[in-house]
Amino acid sequence: xxxxxxxxxxxxxxxxxxxxxxxxxxxxxxxxxxxxxxxxxxxxxxxxxxxxxxxxxxxxxxxxxxxxxxxxxxxxxxxxxxxxxxxxxxxxxxxxxxxxxxxxxxxxxxxxxxxxxxxxxxxxxxxxxxxxxxxxxxxxxxxxxxxxxxxxxxxxxxxxxxxxxxxxxxxxxxxxxxxxxxxxxxxxxxxxxxxxxxxxxxxxxxxxxxxxxxxxxxxxxxxxxxxxxxxxxxxxxxxxxxxxxxxxxxxxxxxxxxxxxxxxxxxxxxxxxxxxxxxxxxxxxxxxxxxxxxxxxxxxxxxxxxxxxxxxxxxxxxxxxxxxxxxxxxxxxxxxx
Amino acid sequence: xxxxxxxxxxxxxxxxxxxxxxxxxxxxxxxxxxxxxxxxxxxxxxxxxxxxxxxxxxxxxxxxxxxxxxxxxxxxxxxxxxxxxxxxxxxxxxxxxxxxxxxxxxxxxxxxxxxxxxxxxxxxxxxxxxxxxxxxxxxxxxxxxxxxxxxxxxxxxxxxxxxxxxxxxxxxxxxxxxxxxxxxxxxxxxxxxxxxxxxxxxxxxxxxxxxxxxxxxxxxxxxxxxxxxxxxxxxxxxxxxxxxxxxxxxxxxxxxxxxxxxxxxxxxxxxxxxxxxxxxxxxxxxxxxxxxxxxxxxxxxxxxxxxxxxxxxxxxxxxxxxxxxxxx
Numbered sequence: 123x124x125x126x127x128x129x130x131x132x133x134x135x136x137x138x139x140x141x142x143x144x145x146x147x148x149x150x151x152x153x154x155x156x157x158x159x160x161x162x163x164x165x166x167x168x169x170x171x172x173x174x175x176x177x178x179x180x181x182x183x184x185x186x187x188x189x190x191x192x193x194x195x196x197x198x199x200x201x202x203x204x205x206x207x208x209x210x211x212x213x214x215x216x217x218x219x220x221x222x223x224x225x226x227x228x229x230x231x232x233x234x235x236x237x238x239x240x241x242x243x244x245x246x247x248x249x250x251x252x253x254x255x256x257x258x259x260x261x262x263x264x265x266x267x268x269x270x271x272x273x274x275x276x277x278x279x280x281x282x283x284x285x286x287x288x289x290x291x292x293x294x295x296x297x298x299x300x301x302x303x304x305x306x307x308x309x310x311x312x313x314x315x316x317x318x319x320x321x322x323x324x325x326x327x328x329x330x331x332x333x334x335x336x337x338x339x340x341x342x343x344x345x346x347x348x349x350x351x352x353x354x355x356x357x358x359x360x361x362x363x364x365x366x367x368x369x370x371x372x373x374x375x376x377x378x379x380x381x382x383x384x385x386x387x388x389x390x391x392x393x394x395x396x397x398x399x400x401x402x403x404x405x406x407x408x409x410x411x412x413x414x415x416x417x418x419x420x421x422x423x424x425x426x427x428x429x430x431x432x433x434x435x436x437x438x439x440x441x442x443x444x445x446x447x448x449x450x451x452x453x454x455x456x457x458x459x
Numbered sequence: 460x461x462x463x464x465x466x467x468x469x470x471x472x473x474x475x476x477x478x479x480x481x482x483x484x485x486x487x488x489x490x491x492x493x494x495x496x497x498x499x500x501x502x503x504x505x506x507x508x509x510x511x512x513x514x515x516x517x518x519x520x521x522x523x524x525x526x527x528x529x530x531x532x533x534x535x536x537x538x539x540x541x542x543x544x545x546x547x548x549x550x551x552x553x554x555x556x557x558x559x560x561x562x563x564x565x566x567x568x569x570x571x572x573x574x575x576x577x578x579x580x581x582x583x584x585x586x587x588x589x590x591x592x593x594x595x596x597x598x599x600x601x602x603x604x605x606x607x608x609x610x611x612x613x614x615x616x617x618x619x620x621x622x623x624x625x626x627x628x629x630x631x632x633x634x635x636x637x638x639x640x641x642x643x644x645x646x647x648x649x650x651x652x653x654x655x656x657x658x659x660x661x662x663x664x665x666x667x668x669x670x671x672x673x674x675x676x677x678x679x680x681x682x683x684x685x686x687x688x689x690x691x692x693x694x695x696x697x698x699x700x701x702x703x704x705x706x707x708x709x710x711x712x713x714x715x716x717x718x719x720x721x722x723x724x725x726x727x728x729x730x731x732x733x734x735x736x737x738x739x740x741x742x743x744x745x746x747x748x749x750x751x752x753x754x755x756x757x758x759x760x761x762x763x764x765x766x767x768x769x770x771x772x773x774x775x776x777x778x779x780x781x782x783x784x785x786x787x
Contacts, residue, residue, distance in 0.1 A: 164568030231480035256488035264702020340473035368592030
């Protein structure tokens with residue numbers, strides 16, 4: 123059930139020759155209606171996407187000032203006093219880094235195992251199936267359920283030192299580590315699928331040539347296979363990043379959407395990681411009329427920054443896919459979601 | 460010894476390490492399922508399965524849970540969650556049905572009808588639509604659609620006719636379903652387009668040669684052949700719609716009201732509601748009260764279970780359709 127999608131590059135072959143195509147004007151009314159609906163649906167969706175980007179761009183340029191990006195949020199009664207979005211920006215970047223750093227080794231290692239070791243022998247095939255289905259389960263699990271799971275495990279006694287401690291000593295399982303760990307689960311499926319499919323697409327004779335030169339299996343993986351799937355991993359990372367920065371539920375439940383980044387303890391890096399904060403998404407959520415802040419101008423500004431990130435990542439996926447298609451003649455499964 | 464230093468990754472050890480990492484991934488997934496169900500257990504223990512049904516006011520039930528201390532009495536666990544289950548089924552069902560129709564039509568448009576230049580624009584644009592974060596959809600819904608519906612579509616007689624039971628502000632079923640449809644359609648389009656492009660062209664050419672016009676050949680032959688892909692797309696979209704929390708929490712009016720068909724159709728569409736996922740996020744501030752915690756985990760367990768049932772169901776539906784399958 124993983125959400126992977128083609129880049130639609132398999133375009134249909136050219137239309138049939140001149141004069142052979144029947145004109146829609148000779149069709150029955152029902153068929154003409156379907157044709158009209160198809161055009162409306164396709165153009166309508168494009169129009170909706172354009173409207174969203176243009177409207178958010180208009181609002182963003184209206185409300186986003188450079189000073190907003192570098193000032194910290196503050197408590198105030200009017201929108202002029204509530205400060206900027208520096209802390210949410212840092213929060214988003216920090217979560218992305220933690221999530222990706224945790225997800226890449228897990229996803230790449232399990233993809234290598236499944237594609238390279240899990241193909242021979244009954245027990246191994248069974249285990250490879252189990253790994254693949256667990257990743258599918260993660261891909262199909264709503265982020266809100268993952269967030270609740272995070273709350274459950276980071277409230278446990280053993281993991282409590284990793285998260286923020288409230289005044290009275292209560293552990294709510296909230297910290298950058300907790301949120302980042304769950305973010306890595308969100309980024310796991312696209313990374314895993316991209317890497318596994320890349321490895322499967324590497325021709326067998328490349329492995330055979332490496333074995334013939336006396337390389338061991340792991341040396342083949344490190345020196346031959348991993349370099350050749352580098353662009354697949356890059357696509358997976360980009361997809362993972364765009365899922366992480368777009369996620370709200372995990373931040374709201376596991377980071378606590380506090381206004382400022384609040385550190386826990388005095389150790390420099392660890393204190394930050396154990397602290398709470400906010401991200402762009404939770405900032406938008408909190409400042410929309412649905413949240414407590416009710417500062418729509420700030421919400422628009424932050425949402426515009428978020429949309430710019432998403433647009434940039436989309437372009438990046440396209441470019442990686444295209445350069446890979448040029449260099450190897452294979453197309454990477456560029457994906458959505 | 461020297462050999463071992465030079466080549467620290469012997470094949471066996473490498474395989475074991477990689478396998479251990481894979482095992483870790485499996486363990487965390489199994490851990491997730493186990494944890495969610497363990498934390499949800501008290502609700503099942505006190506209510507049996509009848510918590511899925513209607514009865515009493517869900518609002519007071521959840522407020523009671525929030526009010527109790529660390530050791531809640533058994534009565535605090537009383538829960539009848541039907542209003543939000545109904546809300547979930549309603550929003551998801553309508554959005555998925557609408558979404559399938561729109562997705563099939565626009566996939567035909569993209570693969571078949573659009574001129575090459577338009578197609579080159581439409582594909583990245585629709586892919587962008589799929590990657591817009593849900594909080595941005597929520598923001599647009601609450602700041603643009605809700606005021607529009609509230610000020611222009613709902614007339615004041617409509618507002619007064621139901622004011623005893625519910626306030627109509629524009630937040631509600633209509634805005635949620637429309638936004639949800641826009642969110643899930645691009646996911647389906649991607650899968651359906653892939654299948655359409657992979658279907659053998661000669662089948663359609665045969666149909667055209669027998670006298671069908673190209674569109675009818677598309678509908679009668681190609682679309683029939685890719686039914687498994689349509690089922691897969693619907694399953695994926697349903698899973699996404701079920702789990703959507705943030706957008707619905709922002710745009711649904713966050714009310715335990717159940718949209719009531721007896722109020723007449725236009726009013727029914729404007730009535731606020733809640734879904735399972737949006738309730739979890741709305742009550743996340745109250746995490747720490749054991750009874751409420753276990754309720755939220757029960758909702759999460761229900762979501763997990765339905766995702767599971769969906770993928771099994773999709774597989775079973777696809778089985779008899781595989782006769783003419785081209786891919787998937």
